[in-house]
Amino acid sequence: MTMAGPQHAVIEVTDAKMSFGAVKALDGITLAIQPGECVGLVGHNGAGKSTIVNVVNGGLTLHEGRIALGGQPVDKYNVKVARDHGVRCVFQELSLCPNLTVTENTRIIHSSLSGWGWRKRASSVVRAKLDEIFPGHHIQVGALVGDLTISEKQMVEIATAFSEIAQKVRLVILDEPTSSLDASLAAQLLKYVRAFIKTGGSVILISHILGEILSTCDRIVVMKDGKVVAARPSPEFTEHSLVESMGSVVKGPSARPVRDISPGTPVLSAARRREQGLPFRAHKGEIIGLAGLGGHGQTETLTDIYLRHSGNWLREQTPKVAFVAGDRRLNGVFPLWSIIKNMSISHLADLSTKGLIHRQDEMKLVETWKAKIEVRTKNVENTILSLSGGNQQKVLFARALATRADVVLMDDPTRGVDIGTKQEVYSILRSEADKGRTFIWYSTEMDEICLCDRVYVFNNGAIVAELKGDEVTEKNILAASFMGAAA
Amino acid sequence: MINWFTRDAARLLIPALSLTVLLLVIFYLQPRAMSYNGLNLLFNLAVPIALATIAQMLIMTVNDLDLSMGTFVSFVACVVATFLNTNPLLGVAILAASIVVYAALGVLIHVRNLPSIVVTLGMSFVWGGLAVLILPAPGGQSPVWLRAFMVSKPPLVPLAIIASILIAVVAHLLIMRSSLGVVLRGVGGNLRSVERAGWSIVRARATIYALAALFAILAGLALVGLATSADANIALRYTLLSIAGVILGGGEFVGGRVSPIGAVIGALTLTLAGSFLSFLRISPDWQIGAQGMILIVVLALRLLFNRLEKQRKSA
Numbered sequence: 001m002t003m004a005g006p007q008h009a010v011i012e013v014t015d016a017k018m019s020f021g022a023v024k025a026l027d028g029i030t031l032a033i034q035p036g037e038c039v040g041l042v043g044h045n046g047a048g049k050s051t052i053v054n055v056v057n058g059g060l061t062l063h064e065g066r067i068a069l070g071g072q073p074v075d076k077y078n079v080k081v082a083r084d085h086g087v088r089c090v091f092q093e094l095s096l097c098p099n100l101t102v103t104e105n106t107r108i109i110h111s112s113l114s115g116w117g118w119r120k121r122a123s124s125v126v127r128a129k130l131d132e133i134f135p136g137h138h139i140q141v142g143a144l145v146g147d148l149t150i151s152e153k154q155m156v157e158i159a160t161a162f163s164e165i166a167q168k169v170r171l172v173i174l175d176e177p178t179s180s181l182d183a184s185l186a187a188q189l190l191k192y193v194r195a196f197i198k199t200g201g202s203v204i205l206i207s208h209i210l211g212e213i214l215s216t217c218d219r220i221v222v223m224k225d226g227k228v229v230a231a232r233p234s235p236e237f238t239e240h241s242l243v244e245s246m247g248s249v250v251k252g253p254s255a256r257p258v259r260d261i262s263p264g265t266p267v268l269s270a271a272r273r274r275e276q277g278l279p280f281r282a283h284k285g286e287i288i289g290l291a292g293l294g295g296h297g298q299t300e301t302l303t304d305i306y307l308r309h310s311g312n313w314l315r316e317q318t319p320k321v322a323f324v325a326g327d328r329r330l331n332g333v334f335p336l337w338s339i340i341k342n343m344s345i346s347h348l349a350d351l352s353t354k355g356l357i358h359r360q361d362e363m364k365l366v367e368t369w370k371a372k373i374e375v376r377t378k379n380v381e382n383t384i385l386s387l388s389g390g391n392q393q394k395v396l397f398a399r400a401l402a403t404r405a406d407v408v409l410m411d412d413p414t415r416g417v418d419i420g421t422k423q424e425v426y427s428i429l430r431s432e433a434d435k436g437r438t439f440i441w442y443s444t445e446m447d448e449i450c451l452c453d454r455v456y457v458f459n460n461g462a463i464v465a466e467l468k469g470d471e472v473t474e475k476n477i478l479a480a481s482f483m484g485a486a487a
Numbered sequence: 488m489i490n491w492f493t494r495d496a497a498r499l500l501i502p503a504l505s506l507t508v509l510l511l512v513i514f515y516l517q518p519r520a521m522s523y524n525g526l527n528l529l530f531n532l533a534v535p536i537a538l539a540t541i542a543q544m545l546i547m548t549v550n551d552l553d554l555s556m557g558t559f560v561s562f563v564a565c566v567v568a569t570f571l572n573t574n575p576l577l578g579v580a581i582l583a584a585s586i587v588v589y590a591a592l593g594v595l596i597h598v599r600n601l602p603s604i605v606v607t608l609g610m611s612f613v614w615g616g617l618a619v620l621i622l623p624a625p626g627g628q629s630p631v632w633l634r635a636f637m638v639s640k641p642p643l644v645p646l647a648i649i650a651s652i653l654i655a656v657v658a659h660l661l662i663m664r665s666s667l668g669v670v671l672r673g674v675g676g677n678l679r680s681v682e683r684a685g686w687s688i689v690r691a692r693a694t695i696y697a698l699a700a701l702f703a704i705l706a707g708l709a710l711v712g713l714a715t716s717a718d719a720n721i722a723l724r725y726t727l728l729s730i731a732g733v734i735l736g737g738g739e740f741v742g743g744r745v746s747p748i749g750a751v752i753g754a755l756t757l758t759l760a761g762s763f764l765s766f767l768r769i770s771p772d773w774q775i776g777a778q779g780m781i782l783i784v785v786l787a788l789r790l791l792f793n794r795l796e797k798q799r800k801s802a
Binding site: 057059079080083089091095096097098099100104105107108109110111113114115118119 | 677
């Protein structure tokens with residue numbers, strides 16, 4: 001066997017296809033990372049960035065497609081093969097063990113650290129790497145990770161990923177590494193990334209701060225809907241052209257019903273988050289979209305509003321807000337209960353006297369809503385899990401709509417729901433809004449955001465833009481989501 | 488410079504203090520306890536409890552709970568007092584097989600994603616049944632060597648103290664210092680990150696369950712050595728005592744936060760609580776209640792301590 005030449009890609013993924021249920025996460029992607037290059041990966045929510053990252057680090061197995069390492073095709077690719085080949089990943093959500101020290105976490109990441117004196121070796125390796133990447137840091141390697149601040153945790157995670165112990169580090173994937181670092185630490189990291197590239201290593205950088213991507217990467221790959229829509233050397237891009245290429249082919253002005261609710265007294269308002277950005281307000285009968293990249297403060301805003309307007313200990317007679325959860329399995333359905341019980345749970349106070357539930361009233365309520373939102377089931381006594389995902393979500397909608405709450409909060413409720421059900425949900429929302437209900441809708445999907453009357457765009461935990469009427473366009477939303485941290 | 492005043496050290500401080508206070512009160516009530524024989528008598532029965540507590544702590548390291556600890560130790564005691572005495576080879580084989588069963592339970596719990604309390608609760612009836620089959624009535628006899636070892640009198644320091652220290656040190660080296668222990672605690676702390684680093688979680692669970700079985704077997708051996716005979720219900724109290732000991736010693740139910748030294752101290756404290764009551768001439772019927780009170784006081788102290796710590800940090 002001849003040695004793999006230097007021109008062979010570190011890793012090459014060809015025609016990668018993956019789908020989760022009805023959602024096509026990857027739709028025939030080809031991506032090759034050469035030694036000594038930094039590739040920037042950008043795209044809006046659901047573009048498939050995380051999926052391709054998990055394919056490259058071995059966490060997900062491709063449904064279709066091939067993977068080659070150093071020019072050699074690999075049959076069985078998994079986390080272990082990836083690590084043995086020198087592929088490391090720094091995950092967006094922090095993934096260290098909080099009950100272990102920095103040194104001990106290094107041991108977890110590097111299985112070759114064992115035998116007598118492993119503690120000493122691990123400490124010196126991780127301390128040296130921290131000193132190299134973040135000179136002037138104040139992290140003690142004997143400290144428990146749970147006691148560190150969030151940016152220190154991120155620094156430790158980056159340092160352990162770049163540490164070399166048994167194998168050479170060939171490729172490091174950095175998924176939003178600067179989101180919890182301040183400006184000077186981010187600069188230190190990006191400087192180190194450039195130095196690492198010079199020594200022949202490769203980096204895949206994912207960031208919503210386009211300035212970082214443009215200044216650090218050699219090549220930028222733009223993804224949309226599981227496809228690569230543009231891949232060019234970074235000098236050929238500008239912030240403006242990047243944002244444009246992330247959007248879809250420019251559509252004509254959509255037939256969006258433009259409604260401007262006259263600015264009367266808002267039914268709901270919230271102060272600015274973290275002393276930054278714009279305050280939030282909502283008027284009667286409005287559908288308000290919360291846009292921006294996932295995890296930039298939308299869910300927190302919704303839960304804040306909910307907690308502020310619902311009773312602390314006791315349930316209020318007439319709740320002001322109702323909540324439709326996004327993660328059905330985690331905080332939506334009661335999996336062992338019937339459809340009836342799942343739907344009527346938020347309404348039980350109105351259906352009962354002296355603590356006993358009126359079965360007939362409950363049935364009437366459920367049948368009304370079943371007809372109204374067309375839950376497809378023969379018998380509402382069936383368990384909720386007998387329904388398809390989309391219909392389960394409809395039950396959750398009915399649960400919120402059946403209350404007398406004026407404001408309905410929705411946390412990306414149509415995740416993983418088929419397109420037909422979505423259309424039905426949209427029309428229910430519109431008719432309920434026309435009756436005077438207010439909807440606050442966090443969605444990761446551009447089409448849904450474009451249905452809203454008014455849109456707040458979130459970036460780094462704060463509202464950075466308010467768009468209304470004809471301003472609600474994909475282009476404007478993308479521009480605000482990817483604005484530099486300075487905004 | 489190393490910051491010694493870490494959360495882990497603070498975690499150990501409260502159990503150590505409570506043991507000291509309890510010991511001082513006992514010495515005040517009964518000065519004769521302050522002798523070689525007195526200390527040996529006070530702490531004798533703590534040795535099997537400490538071993539069972541370490542076994543429970545190992546299970547709790549991976550966020551599980553073993554509700555069969557008491558019946559398993561009873562089962563082991565019955566095997567030791569019968570088979571190990573009359574047919575040592577068969578006795579060792581049975582004990583080795585029980586370790587394999589524990590490892591298999593770990594695999595089952597992980598692979599089928601079952602709650603450990605349900606599986607071990609079920610197993611507690613299996614162990615209890617086997618124990619009754621082996622010894623339908625109290626009886627059997629401790630192997631001579633075991634009895635001789637448990638009543639031996641080393642110079643200067645009583646065996647009970649030496650054994651407790653030894654258990655604490657071995658468990659500390661195993662779970663807190665070794666590279667294996669780090670991975671096992673990592674499973675409790677953040678399972679996903681350990682998995683992503685390429686470790687086999689199934690193997691980690693099997694290892695920790697097998698280790699727990701080993702310590703539980705040692706507990707059964709020590710118990711028979713002290714009691715000279717066995718009974719199918721001899722160690723039923725150990726299930727709750729071992730859990731209480733781990734918690735008292737600074738461990739937590741989830742998150743892989745455990746402390747072997749603390750666990751041993753917790754076991755000693757719970758044993759002393761019984762003696763403390765008899766010195767006060769209070770009926771032993773109150774013992775469990777008193778142990779519960781001690782647990783509540785210590786946990787309240789820990790909460791208070793954590794709150795102070797948080798305030799200091801945010802200040």
